[in-house]
Amino acid sequence: MTPLRVSVIGAVASILLILVVLELVRGRRLKERYALLWLATGIVLLVLSVWRGGLNTIAGWLGVTSYPPAVLFGVATLFILLVLLHYSTVISKLTDENVDLAQRIALLEERVSREPPPAD
Amino acid sequence: MSRRLVAVVPAWNEAGAIAGVVDEIRSAVPEADVVVVDDASTDDTGAVAESRGAVVLRLPFNVGIGGAVQTGFRYALGEGYELAVRLDGDGQHDAAEIPKILAPIEAREADLVIGSRFVDGSGTYEPPPARRVGIRVFARLVSILGRQRVTDTTSGFIALDRAGIELFASQYPHDYPEVEATLVALRSGLRLAQVQVAMRERAAGTSSITFVRSLYYIVKVTLALLVASLRRYPRLEEARR
Numbered sequence: 537m538t539p540l541r542v543s544v545i546g547a548v549a550s551i552l553l554i555l556v557v558l559e560l561v562r563g564r565r566l567k568e569r570y571a572l573l574w575l576a577t578g579i580v581l582l583v584l585s586v587w588r589g590g591l592n593t594i595a596g597w598l599g600v601t602s603y604p605p606a607v608l609f610g611v612a613t614l615f616i617l618l619v620l621l622h623y624s625t626v627i628s629k630l631t632d633e634n635v636d637l638a639q640r641i642a643l644l645e646e647r648v649s650r651e652p653p654p655a656d
Numbered sequence: 657m658s659r660r661l662v663a664v665v666p667a668w669n670e671a672g673a674i675a676g677v678v679d680e681i682r683s684a685v686p687e688a689d690v691v692v693v694d695d696a697s698t699d700d701t702g703a704v705a706e707s708r709g710a711v712v713l714r715l716p717f718n719v720g721i722g723g724a725v726q727t728g729f730r731y732a733l734g735e736g737y738e739l740a741v742r743l744d745g746d747g748q749h750d751a752a753e754i755p756k757i758l759a760p761i762e763a764r765e766a767d768l769v770i771g772s773r774f775v776d777g778s779g780t781y782e783p784p785p786a787r788r789v790g791i792r793v794f795a796r797l798v799s800i801l802g803r804q805r806v807t808d809t810t811s812g813f814i815a816l817d818r819a820g821i822e823l824f825a826s827q828y829p830h831d832y833p834e835v836e837a838t839l840v841a842l843r844s845g846l847r848l849a850q851v852q853v854a855m856r857e858r859a860a861g862t863s864s865i866t867f868v869r870s871l872y873y874i875v876k877v878t879l880a881l882l883v884a885s886l887r888r889y890p891r892l893e894e895a896r897r
């Protein structure tokens with residue numbers, strides 16, 4: 537059985553994560569779009585921390601018999617990997633868009649330099 | 657014969673070589689417009705090229721050789737050029753050979769011509785052993801994946817017709833682009849021809865390929881080739897005919 541202290545600390549940490557993410561969204565420092573995966577992480581970890589019987593059952597399914605809280609670490613790691621992978625795709629997209637913009641600027645500047653200066 | 661020709665020259669900190677490159681192109685193919693893509697040089701590359709009569713496209717920050725070359729192809733597409741050649745800004749490609757690599761396109765036998773250093777045995781280019789192996793391996797890999805024998809996939813000396821300009825303006829890899837671009841062209845149905853060219857020593861500056869970067873080069877290009885061979889590319893024959 538999961539020690540009570542582990543469950544409490546897990547729950548508190550999950551609630552903290554959720555609150556920090558919500559505060560960042562509220563202050564417009566984090567877009568909802570990128571907050572969703574973090575919120576999902578916090579909620580799943582909170583549920584697994586509080587729902588002690590459930591954690592034990594899932595640990596049983598996974599063959600983790602000696603120390604059920606290990607499942608908490610496993611799930612947290614999985615979600616962090618998901619978030620990182622998601623960010624890598626976001627960075628790739630931004631890179632492509634960035635290069636496209638740079639190319640457009642180069643093309644537009646050349647075109648503007650060909651135009652005669654406006655008469656005033 | 658009045659198809660308009662543009663010479664695309666990517667350059668990054670090539671102030672020492674760019675004037676000679678532009679002059680050579682203008683004397684070899686006087687009918688060509690020369691476009692130098694200045695990839696955010698910190699020296700006078702852009703100003704020098706402009707003083708020699710080249711159109712200069714100035715990128716606001718360094719985007720890498722592929723992104724720079726693509727800028728030139730986008731210019732060619734937007735300005736309606738029918739033919740494009742691409743050569744390096746460091747002077748290693750001999751502009752006098754431009755008519756030679758354009759010939760298969762003007763005869764309408766090819767959409768993309770690679771100025772290859774290894775078509776026949778007549779080339780004098782002797783790369784260092786490690787690079788020679790790399791060039792051969794990539795040529796073999798592209799030949800297998802593209803189902804056509806390619807002798808030199810790392811050459812930066814190429815000629816394109818309108819179909820080729822359209823393809824490369826819309827998709828061109830951003831770093832170490834030549835190998836992958838060759839495969840993309842083959843898989844998109846471009847007709848490829850290869851013409852023997854000479855390679856000169858660099859007129860000035862240093863090669864962008866250092867030993868440390870070669871490993872990244874090999875891994876990146878190999879991955880790009882494998883991924884490219886898993887992607888679907890719309891065939892261009894229908895559009896052309």
